[in-house]
Amino acid sequence: MNRSIIISSALHLVLILITAMSLPFLSKKPINLPPIVSVELIQITKKTNIPFAPKAKKIIEKAKEKEKKLVSEQAPPKKVKKKKPDAIPLPDEITKKVEKIKEEKQNPEKIDNEVKQVSEFEKKELFDPSNIAALIDKSKTETSEKIKKSNKITQDQENNLENIGLSLSEEDALKAQIFGCWSIPLGLPYNENLLVRIKLQLDPDGSVTKSEILDHARMNKPGQAFYKVLAESALRAVKLCQPLRVPSSGYERWRELQLNFDAREMLEG
């Protein structure tokens, strides 16, 4: 009984947490935003990734080794921190032992500071242009690894970019292109819920390898003639627009794309 209550409340807590994290926009009142100034988010990694000289590699390796050494120097004092009294001390001894522990703790910390200072000093010495290249290189190899792994769900920056989607200008370019290709069937009723969602698979050059209507079952249902007409017009628009104006970089982000065709706004006006 108790256990299940605990489990239940724990799960509820988790749920509340998730809602609090993922749905904060619901509680916020709409803000009067100033007119949108479109800002393009450019991935600068390509432009800043200067290929490094082979000599630099050796220096980098040396630097890495030194860093490792520094870490190993720092390591022993840390272990001291973890030292804890094994047995439960008698009331008399408690204060003494605590003091002892404190003393024991304090000392290594002092050493630690010294070590840190030393290491910083050393770092300053190592601070030369080739080392920058080395650091950048490190970040590069990391990102490339992440790109390979991007199917996995991780919380790194690269994936955050993926979640952000296309930048405003990228989206605008794509929209403007499809607006031009889409002949809206003018006879459609404006007051019906007609939204056609099409999932596309794209090649890096923007040509469509596969287009799929997400509510395909609705297409051939009786009484859904308007939906069918709209869906067909949307497919024609995609075909007509090929190759799509996709961003020049970040293929992984838009390899799959969903287009939501909604003609209501146009038909009402």
Place this chain on the structure above:
Amino acid sequence: MIRKILLLTIIIILPVRTYALIEVDITRGNLDPLPLAVSPLSIDDKSKKSFEKIINIENIGSEISIIVENNLKTSGLFNPLSKDAFLQAPDIANLKPRFEDWSLIKAQALITGKVSYINEKLRVEFRLWDVLAAKEMMALAFTTVPSNWRRVGHIISDKIYERLTGEKGYFDTRIIYVAEEGPKTQRIKKLAIMDQDGFNNKFLTLGNELVLTPRFNPTSQMVTYLSYFRNLPRVYLLDIETGTQEVVGDFPGMTFAPRFSPNGKKIIMSFAKDGKSDIYTMDLENRVVERITNHPSIDTSPSYSPDGKYICFNSDRSGYQQIYVMKSDGSNLKRISFGKGLYGTPVWSPRGDLIAFTKLHKGKFYIGVMRVDGSGERLLTENFYQEAPSWSPNGRVLIFYRETKTNAKGEGFSAKLWSIDLTGYNERLVETPTDASDPSWSSLLSK
């Protein structure tokens, strides 16, 4: 246990993190008519000669395709491309079109077909192709007597219209109207009927008596109209097929503004006596007359909703002529027009969603539509004088008539039929051999 909870938590959290698919909302597009190609229907030489003998038309295949092309063009929804640009011959296109050739001239749909003469009958096959998807959208064949060839063109147009827009077409229909001739003071008015595209015009009355407001029965080829009988305006019934006509009911005053109920079994009209007029219905089977409104004002122009449950009409009971809606038994009366000006001739759309009307405001006449609760009023067209809108059977196009101003000498007067669709952009003159007024659109002849 803890593992299970962890697993559950992960399962719950996972979907939150996997919304990586980019969505782009496409809320705008171009409102240009859909470009399509109507390839002439192919025909073999033997059939060609046979048809030339029977109906005196050189190439019936291309004539039918011209009918289809004109119909689709006048709808305002399609843009048939010039035949000069076509790269593929009709007979080959009908078998297997080269879609690249058609997409090259920017056609998004293609219509091909074949006409043949079999057992003294006209057989027409046609196909509708989606050029961009490179697939067939529809294929149909008809067989009929050769003299019916224009209707075949209209039926094909309706099928294409329905396939590409999702709603029924209105091309295989006829329009009845009042043909007018002579100077304004001595107008001769005759009932006339024609195909929706202006062909096959035919006069139904001789012009001895004045005729007004003809209205089609929505279920058959019957017409009700107003004519004078012993100098009194009376409501008449006319069977177009047989030509027989009769007076509707024996009223001690004048009856006018007749219209059929949606099932065609009743006539609803105004009956005027002692300076007031009320709305009555008459059952055509048992001739039972029923009074619907009873008010000292002028109630007229009644029109049923397509389900027959409501009636809209105009009345001056508020002091000015406005539009009212009530249940078909006269209860629950409600005024729906509240804009500035006078509102008249309300007509309920066959689709049921809108009421078309004529509005007079500051000396100008407007044709407009509003929702059945009076909201969303939209004025489609403005002119010096125009009135009497009538709906196409699919509720997308209105036909009405427009008169021009006469000069000081009384010259320059004309009355013509015009059509406009619900967008208000596609306004067109409907050609008639004489001046014309009071049009009424029939329902689809082929159902």
